Structures are given as C-alpha cells and as structure tokens.
Amino acid sequence: MPDQQIRKIMTANDPADVAQMALIECVRQVADNGKQTNKLLEGMQAELRDVRERVIRIEATEFKTELGQAKREIDRLRTEAKGERDALAVRVTALESKENQRAGVRIAFDAIVKYGPVLVVVLAGAFIVMVATGRLTL
Secondary structure (H helix, E strand, C coil): CHHHHHHHHHCCCCHHHHHHHHHHHHHHHHHHHHHHHHHHHHHHHHHHHHHHHHHHHHHHHHHHHHHHHHHHHHHHHHHHHHHHHHHHHHHHHHHHHHHHHHHHHHHHHHHHHHHHHHHHHHHHHHHHHHHHHCCCCC
16 A cells, blocks of 8 residues: 555646646756756856957957057158158248348348438548548549
8 A cells, every 4th residue: 555655646647637747847847948048148148258358359459559550650740740840940941031131132222222312422522522622632
C-alpha cells in the first residue's frame, strides 16, 4: 500500500492532474527559457557596452587626429598671414616714404611759386644795392 501511494504521487492518473502537471512543466520550461534569455541579454548588454566604449575611443582618436590636423592648419595659416602682413607692412612703409617725398617736393614747389617772385625782387634789390655801393663790380 505505501508503494501504491508513492506511485500515485509520482504519476498522475486523473486527467485534471495530468493537465496541471503539464502546465507546471510548461511554466518551468518558460521560466528556464526566460532565465536563459535573461543571461543571454545580459551578455549581449555587456558586449554592447564594450562595443560602445570602443566606438567612443575610436571617435575620440579620430577627433584628436582631426584636432591635430586643424591645429597644424591653423599654425600654417597664421604663419602665412604673418608673412603677408609683414610684406604689406614693408609695402605700406615704402608707399608712405614715396608719398612723404612727393609731399616735400610739392611743398617746396609751392613755396617757390608763392615766395619766388618776392625772393627774386629781394635778390635783385640786393644786387642793385651792392652794385650801386660798389661792393660788387661787373
């Protein structure tokens, strides 16, 4: 009799018990599959984090490379601009010097035109006075 009770516990004879045991087994399998899926997803998340970190490192490296290239380009442009600025400064200085010479000649010419007749009259008067006083002989 105890042997029969153990068999009754171990095997279900009633269709309702069989259905219940089948449902329990299905739920266990679904739970096991859920656990396996969860473990798989956790592994994928870890791999995804690793991939994301690698992509970030790659992008950072590319950014550093691009930044270095940009700095070199800026330095080159600054050097070119400095050279052009120095060349322009030399040209401006030369032009200012020529303009100052022209202004000096113009001022001298204007002074001769303005004061020339007076100077000629004064010199002629001094010449006449010197000839008249005998200090200068012709």
